Amino acid sequence: DQQVKQNSPSLSVQEGRISILNCDYTNSMFDYFLWYKKYPAEGPTFLISISSIKDKNEDGRFTVFLNKSAKHLSLHIVPSQPGDSAVYFCAANRGNEKLTFGTGTRLTIIP
Amino acid sequence: DAGVIQSPRHEVTEMGQEVTLRCKPISGHNSLFWYRQTMMRGLELLIYFNNNVPIDDSGMPEDRFSAKMPNASFSTLKIQPSEPRDSAVYFCASSKTGYEQFFGPGTRLTVL
Numbered sequence: 001d002q003q004v005k006q007n008s009p010s011l012s013v014q015e016g017r018i019s020i021l022n023c024d025y026t027n028s029m030f031d032y033f034l035w036y037k038k039y040p041a042e043g044p045t046f047l048i049s050i051s052s053i054k055d056k057n058e059d060g061r062f063t064v065f066l067n068k069s070a071k072h073l074s075l076h077i078v079p080s081q082p083g084d085s086a087v088y089f090c091a092a093n094r095g096n097e098k099l100t101f102g103t104g105t106r107l108t109i110i111p
Numbered sequence: 112d113a114g115v116i117q118s119p120r121h122e123v124t125e126m127g128q129e130v131t132l133r134c135k136p137i138s139g140h141n142s143l144f145w146y147r148q149t150m151m152r153g154l155e156l157l158i159y160f161n162n163n164v165p166i167d168d169s170g171m172p173e174d175r176f177s178a179k180m181p182n183a184s185f186s187t188l189k190i191q192p193s194e195p196r197d198s199a200v201y202f203c204a205s206s207k208t209g210y211e212q213f214f215g216p217g218t219r220l221t222v223l
Binding site: 034043049099101103 | 115144146152153154155156159167202204211212213214215216217
Protein backbone atom coordinates (compact mmCIF):
# COMPACT_ATOMS: atom_id res chain seq x y z
CA ASP A 1 0.00 0.00 0.00
CA GLN A 2 1.80 3.08 -1.32
CA GLN A 3 0.69 5.92 0.95
CA VAL A 4 2.86 8.47 -0.84
CA LYS A 5 2.79 8.42 -4.62
CA GLN A 6 4.84 10.13 -7.25
CA ASN A 7 3.13 9.17 -10.46
CA SER A 8 5.68 10.66 -12.84
CA PRO A 9 8.88 8.59 -12.85
CA SER A 10 10.65 11.17 -14.98
CA LEU A 11 10.40 14.78 -16.13
CA SER A 12 12.45 16.84 -18.60
CA VAL A 13 12.49 20.63 -18.47
CA GLN A 14 14.34 23.27 -20.43
CA GLU A 15 16.92 25.28 -18.50
CA GLY A 16 15.44 28.53 -17.20
CA ARG A 17 11.86 27.22 -17.23
CA ILE A 18 9.77 26.10 -14.27
CA SER A 19 9.97 22.50 -13.04
CA ILE A 20 6.90 21.17 -11.25
CA LEU A 21 7.10 17.88 -9.40
CA ASN A 22 3.95 16.35 -7.98
CA CYS A 23 3.16 14.09 -5.06
CA ASP A 24 -0.09 12.59 -3.76
CA TYR A 25 -0.76 10.98 -0.42
CA THR A 26 -3.57 8.90 1.01
CA ASN A 27 -3.09 9.11 4.78
CA SER A 28 -4.90 12.15 6.20
CA MET A 29 -2.91 11.78 9.43
CA PHE A 30 0.28 13.02 7.75
CA ASP A 31 1.11 16.45 9.14
CA TYR A 32 4.55 17.23 7.80
CA PHE A 33 5.89 16.89 4.28
CA LEU A 34 9.40 17.03 2.91
CA TRP A 35 11.22 16.97 -0.40
CA TYR A 36 14.59 15.29 -0.75
CA LYS A 37 16.97 15.49 -3.67
CA LYS A 38 19.27 12.63 -4.64
CA TYR A 39 22.29 12.60 -6.95
CA PRO A 40 23.72 9.28 -8.22
CA ALA A 41 25.95 7.41 -5.74
CA GLU A 42 24.93 9.78 -2.93
CA GLY A 43 22.33 9.67 -0.20
CA PRO A 44 19.21 11.84 -0.39
CA THR A 45 19.61 15.38 0.93
CA PHE A 46 16.89 17.47 2.49
CA LEU A 47 15.58 20.24 0.26
CA ILE A 48 12.47 21.86 1.70
CA SER A 49 9.55 21.02 3.97
CA ILE A 50 6.06 22.18 4.85
CA SER A 51 3.80 21.72 7.83
CA SER A 52 0.14 20.83 7.32
CA ILE A 53 -0.87 24.15 8.90
CA LYS A 54 0.58 25.98 5.89
CA ASP A 55 -0.21 25.84 2.20
CA LYS A 56 3.04 27.28 0.88
CA ASN A 57 6.68 27.43 1.83
CA GLU A 58 9.38 29.14 -0.18
CA ASP A 59 13.16 28.91 -0.08
CA GLY A 60 14.98 30.68 -2.86
CA ARG A 61 14.19 29.01 -6.17
CA PHE A 62 12.20 26.26 -4.45
CA THR A 63 8.56 26.50 -3.40
CA VAL A 64 6.39 23.73 -2.01
CA PHE A 65 2.61 23.95 -2.21
CA LEU A 66 0.26 21.83 -0.11
CA ASN A 67 -3.40 21.20 -0.95
CA LYS A 68 -4.77 19.25 2.01
CA SER A 69 -8.25 18.78 0.59
CA ALA A 70 -6.78 17.13 -2.49
CA LYS A 71 -4.02 15.39 -0.51
CA HIS A 72 -1.56 16.78 -2.99
CA LEU A 73 1.71 18.62 -2.79
CA SER A 74 4.00 19.99 -5.45
CA LEU A 75 7.53 21.31 -5.68
CA HIS A 76 8.22 24.23 -8.00
CA ILE A 77 11.74 25.08 -9.11
CA VAL A 78 12.15 28.45 -10.81
CA PRO A 79 14.28 28.96 -12.79
CA SER A 80 15.50 25.43 -13.41
CA GLN A 81 19.26 24.96 -13.62
CA PRO A 82 21.39 22.05 -14.90
CA GLY A 83 22.48 21.28 -11.32
CA ASP A 84 18.86 20.57 -10.46
CA SER A 85 19.03 17.36 -12.49
CA ALA A 86 18.53 14.65 -9.86
CA VAL A 87 15.93 12.30 -8.43
CA TYR A 88 13.41 14.04 -6.17
CA PHE A 89 11.64 12.17 -3.39
CA CYS A 90 8.52 13.35 -1.64
CA ALA A 91 8.13 12.19 1.98
CA ALA A 92 5.46 12.48 4.67
CA ASN A 93 5.45 12.19 8.42
CA ARG A 94 2.84 12.05 11.18
CA GLY A 95 4.06 13.09 14.55
CA ASN A 96 7.65 12.51 15.47
CA GLU A 97 7.85 9.23 13.59
CA LYS A 98 9.14 7.58 10.50
CA LEU A 99 9.08 9.14 7.07
CA THR A 100 7.11 7.50 4.28
CA PHE A 101 8.74 8.14 0.92
CA GLY A 102 7.42 8.15 -2.60
CA THR A 103 9.19 6.25 -5.38
CA GLY A 104 10.87 9.37 -6.76
CA THR A 105 10.83 11.48 -9.94
CA ARG A 106 13.93 11.81 -12.08
CA LEU A 107 14.26 15.44 -13.20
CA THR A 108 16.45 16.24 -16.19
CA ILE A 109 17.21 19.86 -17.03
CA ILE A 110 18.01 20.33 -20.68
CA PRO A 111 20.59 23.06 -21.38
CA ASP B 112 30.69 17.59 10.87
CA ALA B 113 31.50 14.37 8.98
CA GLY B 114 27.90 13.50 8.28
CA VAL B 115 26.50 9.98 8.43
CA ILE B 116 29.17 7.40 7.66
CA GLN B 117 28.37 4.03 6.12
CA SER B 118 30.61 1.11 5.36
CA PRO B 119 31.26 -0.64 3.13
CA ARG B 120 30.20 1.48 0.14
CA HIS B 121 29.94 -1.61 -2.05
CA GLU B 122 29.49 -5.24 -1.12
CA VAL B 123 29.37 -8.20 -3.45
CA THR B 124 28.64 -11.54 -1.90
CA GLU B 125 27.30 -14.95 -2.77
CA MET B 126 23.89 -16.27 -1.87
CA GLY B 127 23.83 -17.77 1.60
CA GLN B 128 26.61 -15.62 3.00
CA GLU B 129 26.21 -13.29 5.96
CA VAL B 130 26.34 -9.58 5.21
CA THR B 131 26.90 -6.84 7.78
CA LEU B 132 26.36 -3.18 6.97
CA ARG B 133 27.63 -0.50 9.32
CA CYS B 134 26.55 3.03 10.16
CA LYS B 135 27.89 5.87 12.28
CA PRO B 136 25.25 8.58 12.80
CA ILE B 137 25.91 12.27 13.21
CA SER B 138 27.06 13.07 16.72
CA GLY B 139 24.21 14.36 18.86
CA HIS B 140 21.47 12.81 16.77
CA ASN B 141 19.19 10.55 18.77
CA SER B 142 17.27 8.78 16.00
CA LEU B 143 18.72 6.36 13.46
CA PHE B 144 16.97 4.87 10.44
CA TRP B 145 17.81 2.06 8.02
CA TYR B 146 16.31 2.24 4.53
CA ARG B 147 16.45 0.10 1.42
CA GLN B 148 16.12 1.57 -2.05
CA THR B 149 14.92 -0.47 -5.01
CA MET B 150 13.61 0.57 -8.41
CA MET B 151 10.21 -0.95 -7.76
CA ARG B 152 9.53 0.27 -4.23
CA GLY B 153 11.67 3.37 -3.90
CA LEU B 154 12.92 4.13 -0.39
CA GLU B 155 11.54 1.75 2.20
CA LEU B 156 12.08 2.15 5.92
CA LEU B 157 13.34 -1.09 7.43
CA ILE B 158 13.79 -0.14 11.08
CA TYR B 159 14.42 2.88 13.23
CA PHE B 160 15.93 3.47 16.65
CA ASN B 161 15.41 6.26 19.14
CA ASN B 162 18.04 6.65 21.86
CA ASN B 163 19.49 3.28 20.79
CA VAL B 164 16.17 1.46 21.29
CA PRO B 165 14.37 -0.12 18.30
CA ILE B 166 11.03 1.64 17.91
CA ASP B 167 9.57 0.22 14.72
CA ASP B 168 10.90 -2.79 12.83
CA SER B 169 7.75 -3.46 10.83
CA GLY B 170 9.62 -2.81 7.59
CA MET B 171 12.16 -5.57 8.14
CA PRO B 172 11.38 -8.03 5.33
CA GLU B 173 11.87 -11.25 7.27
CA ASP B 174 13.81 -12.93 10.02
CA ARG B 175 16.92 -13.02 7.90
CA PHE B 176 17.30 -9.31 8.62
CA SER B 177 18.40 -7.98 12.00
CA ALA B 178 19.64 -4.63 13.26
CA LYS B 179 21.40 -3.49 16.38
CA MET B 180 22.45 -0.23 17.93
CA PRO B 181 24.79 -1.01 20.82
CA ASN B 182 25.57 2.67 21.45
CA ALA B 183 24.74 6.14 20.21
CA SER B 184 27.52 6.18 17.64
CA PHE B 185 27.16 2.82 15.89
CA SER B 186 24.57 0.60 14.28
CA THR B 187 24.63 -2.55 12.16
CA LEU B 188 22.22 -4.16 9.73
CA LYS B 189 22.82 -7.85 9.22
CA ILE B 190 21.41 -10.19 6.59
CA GLN B 191 21.88 -13.91 7.22
CA PRO B 192 21.61 -15.78 4.93
CA SER B 193 21.64 -13.32 2.03
CA GLU B 194 19.59 -13.91 -1.13
CA PRO B 195 19.78 -12.35 -4.62
CA ARG B 196 16.52 -10.45 -4.00
CA ASP B 197 18.29 -8.56 -1.18
CA SER B 198 20.37 -6.75 -3.79
CA ALA B 199 19.67 -3.03 -3.34
CA VAL B 200 21.17 0.16 -1.97
CA TYR B 201 20.90 0.39 1.80
CA PHE B 202 20.89 3.80 3.43
CA CYS B 203 21.37 4.82 7.01
CA ALA B 204 20.00 8.16 8.20
CA SER B 205 20.04 10.03 11.48
CA SER B 206 18.08 12.92 12.91
CA LYS B 207 17.88 15.12 15.93
CA THR B 208 14.28 16.24 15.59
CA GLY B 209 12.79 13.15 13.99
CA TYR B 210 11.70 15.22 11.01
CA GLU B 211 14.68 16.24 8.92
CA GLN B 212 16.78 13.16 8.38
CA PHE B 213 20.36 13.24 7.17
CA PHE B 214 21.37 10.33 4.97
CA GLY B 215 24.64 8.54 4.52
CA PRO B 216 26.04 7.74 1.06
CA GLY B 217 24.58 4.24 1.08
CA THR B 218 25.91 0.70 0.65
CA ARG B 219 25.28 -0.95 -2.69
CA LEU B 220 24.74 -4.65 -2.00
CA THR B 221 24.91 -7.26 -4.73
CA VAL B 222 24.08 -10.84 -3.87
CA LEU B 223 25.05 -13.31 -6.60
